[in-house]
Amino acid sequence: MTVLTDKPESPFYEQLSGIVDEQILHLQDARGIFLLDKAHERYMRYYLRNVAEKPWNNHLLLSALVYVDKNADVRTIDELLQQVNVRLVDLFKIFHLSNMAEFNVETHMYQYLKGSYYQEHSDSMRSKLLALYRSLTYSTRKWVTSKLNSDQQSYFEQYLLPMPSYDSRDFSFTKSAKDLAKDTRKNETDVIVPLLPQIRAEGHFRWNQINRLRQTFLKACEQAKTTSMDLPLEFHYDEPERVGERFYFRLWDKSSFVLNHHDQFSASSLTSAYKRTGAYSEGNNRYFVEFVKAERLDDDEKAEGLWFTEIFEKGLIGRWNEFVDVTDDLIQQKRELLYSWGYGKNDFTENSFPFFSKHKGILTPSTFVSRNKHLAEGILFDVEPLYAAVTFGLLAVDIFTTTGARINELLQISNTRECIRKVKVEDKLKFSFYAIPKGRDEVEPFYISEQTMKLIQLVAKFLKEHYGTDKIPSVIYRGNRSHLFPEPKPYFFQYHESSFNHFAVGACLRFLLHGLNFESQEGKPVVIKTHLLRHAFATEAVQRQNLPIDIVAKILHQRDIEVTGYYSEPTPSQVAQSVSDLHDVISDYVDLDEAVLRSGEELVNELEEYKQKVGVFNNVLGGACTTNFVCPTKMQCLGCQAKVPQPEKKHELEEVIELSKDMEKRFTEMNLPVEVKKAKAMRKHARNELKEIELIEKYREEQKYEPHIQFKK
Structure with a gap:
């Protein structure tokens, strides 16, 4: 040798x-x-x-x-x-x-x-x-x-x-194992496919709720800093009409919590808390909240409160088996509870940590809150880790369910000109992100809507606030195939100077969607996983929207069409529920001026290239097209997977419904049963898209809601 x-x-x-x-x-x-x-x-x-x-x-x-x-x-x-x-x-x-x-x-x-x-x-x-x-x-x-x-x-x-x-x-085991895995996957997909629009909408509603909590929390912190009120500071606010509840909180800091629970702390801790020295100095001080209760505003029904309270009540945030108060019996109880939610094994022999992000500042509370949460009457938690989790989780849900992207492709999205690409057409900006798909060495495009782009901006704004900078810092990539990305980049999925891995994304998804109670036809709980959303996207595209498999393979960036066929096999009960973007709307994308300032020649060349293709930059009935491939539905845009319903085009769909009624009547008189069915299908698709638009309008309207915080004197 x-x-x-x-x-x-x-x-x-x-x-x-x-x-x-x-x-x-x-x-x-x-x-x-x-x-x-x-x-x-x-x-x-x-x-x-x-x-x-x-x-x-x-x-x-x-x-x-x-x-x-x-x-x-x-x-x-x-x-x-x-x-x-x-x-x-x-x-x-x-x-x-x-x-x-x-x-x-x-x-x-x-x-x-x-x-x-x-x-x-x-x-x-x-x-x-x-x-x-x-x-x-x-x-x-x-x-x-x-x-x-x-x-x-x-x-x-x-x-x-x-x-x-x-x-x-x-x-003999091969067929039985494959059949079991296949049946399990399709049964889980069957649950998710008809609910994709509702899943995205619920994600937005929950982000809105945490955002309201965060805003009132910051106001309470400011009140505590600028007035002579002693902590804890009790406050409450009313949720919007859709929720119909009033939430009660207490604002604490470390010193006030120690002094108000003096029998639980050592003399040295009490002295430091009283003098605000050492761990309780101003520099080390932290505010956190105690969720006291929720009550209904207009009826006597039981209040639901925040959707995640059960996770905290049962002590399942983070690596819960390391808490000092966890006994063997309690561990067994937690295992059984988690299994009832779809996590862990049914023999209850292993611990599962579905809400452990393995990432600093995501979900997991501070050490002080973790150690002392059992001393509070209500539920003690830090606000910022939860806000971070739902913000990243919302963007992940959006991209997984509207592009079918893999988690590794999601983690590659960065605030760079090479990744985020934009072109201005008829005074509107159109967007895509470029990532290296599985098994490839070169980037490929993933087409996204303007609403998805605005969600990306939401994350960008949050990161700038977190870092206190004008730009998102560059960090080392920590996802799969990291050798392809040796140089630090300003990745959107990052926090505390570290990029995400798949654990953090999964924890954010599970936290955001916890309690939606997805069950298979056999009654087994179904847990939302990133790859399950990809399967659901493919199944909906092929079985519901009738997109050709080769087109879906391109959208999913899969080389093997047989794999796409496996992904998109019909579920046991395919339902007529179209999938579309339910996205948030916020202001001004961080780098939009860069797109406007691009050279005229470059812009013209791109525009001419894209105009040769159907989709991406075309307005269609009731929304906008987002595909860059040959039209998969032969211009039958109603109900198409590639279309984003837009509330501002709601009137177009309403007109289609009325038109379809006239068409059905005329075709019935002409004895054309096939055309009658087409008219009914047209009306059905339009009504489905109107339902999705109604969800969009609801969470957009709720975003504008500003709760009035009331302090208890």
Whole structure:
């Protein structure tokens, strides 16, 4: 072999040197970049902890680096390593193996897959192992034979996992596992598809509610600072008519809370709180609220209050098993409650943390509030972490349900000219964002509406307030395939000087949509997941809107149309509910002036290019088109997935309804039953879009509502 004179810069190199074969550590891609330098810390840390000392360490690292060269997602590589490693541990244990030379895939793995051992393992676990193992083995062997010279091939042959002679067709579990997974996915999708407009609308209503709370909280803080009122400061305000409730709060700071619960704190803490020194000094002081109660304004029904109070009452925010007051019995109760919401396992043996963002300042309260929340009569929480969660969650829901984007594509959105692209057509700005889809190396466009763009601006405004700057700071990308994004960028999904990962996005989604009570036809709870929204988007587009699969594949940025077909298979009960944008409206996008100032020649060239395509910049009946592909519905815009209903065009849909009635009457007289059905369908689509517009109008109107805060003297 060639003498190695250079070495990778990865921090994992020194840790692996002497443990793993040096030739594997020095593998390079076609451009001469060490594959180890492109490997993500997420699965490399797992490898160091769990694989590096195993007999198959060289085999799995070689395979992992092959997948790195294939631009596989971080989660894909992570799953491959974990699943294959765990099962190899099981096999070596049950068959008393000590090295790879003893491992016989035709005997040991075959017996496991036949169910001779580990009977408690499900069909799904066995099916997944076989699929992942065969994929890993085939891909690694193919890469070695196609990318390396004959000498290298001979050398690395020792680290190739043996390919089994059998495949999934040889086992009964394969079909049952696939059918179960498929049925589960479609049943969950079936629940979500008809509710996409309501999900987006509810997201807006809840953001409005938290925004009202935040505004009154800031007013209460200002009142406490500028008057001589002692804390706690009690205040209340009325929610808008749709909610019909009055919310009561107390405003605290750290010192006032300690002094009002003096029997729960040490003498030194009481002294510091009284003198406002140390942890209780002005510089370390923090305001937070206690939600006391909610009451109905116009009837005697039970008040619902804030939608998230149950999460706090049950102590399920953050990593709840680390709280000092958590006993074994309480842990079991929390597991059972979370399972009833769709989280965790039904044997209640594992802890689930659905509202733990793993990101500073998102959902999780301050240390002081976390430690002392049990001392309050009501529900104690910090306002800003919740406002941050719903703000990011609202944008995520919007993009997932209107573009079908993956989470990794969402996290790439940045406040840069290369990402956010705009063109001015007929005095209106049109938008798209560019991201690198799964398995690609180059950016591709994702077309969005003006309303989505304004939601992005909402996040931009919030980030500027958070950082106290005129620009969004640049941070390191922390999502999958981070090697493609080595330079810091002003990503929109960031907070406290750190970009988001998928944990933070998922926690924001779950918090924003908690309590909507989605259930399958079997009565099982359905949890909103980012990929489930992608499935719902595809299913709605193909089954409800009749978009051709090849068009949907382009929208989803999928190369394999068969995969798109799998995503978009009809649910058990497809419903006639069109999907459209339900977006927030706010003022002035941060960089709109940049779009206006672009060179005339550049703008003209783009405009001419886009005018050759149907959609994107065209106004249509009842809204605006957002597709950049050949018209999928042959200009039948009513009910089209690619159209954004717009309230200002409400009258057009009302006229369509009246027109369809006349058409139905005339076609009935002419004995044209097919045309009668078309007229009825036209009216149905128009009414569906009017319902969506009504939701838009409701949350837009509610955004203007300013609660009148009342302080208790």
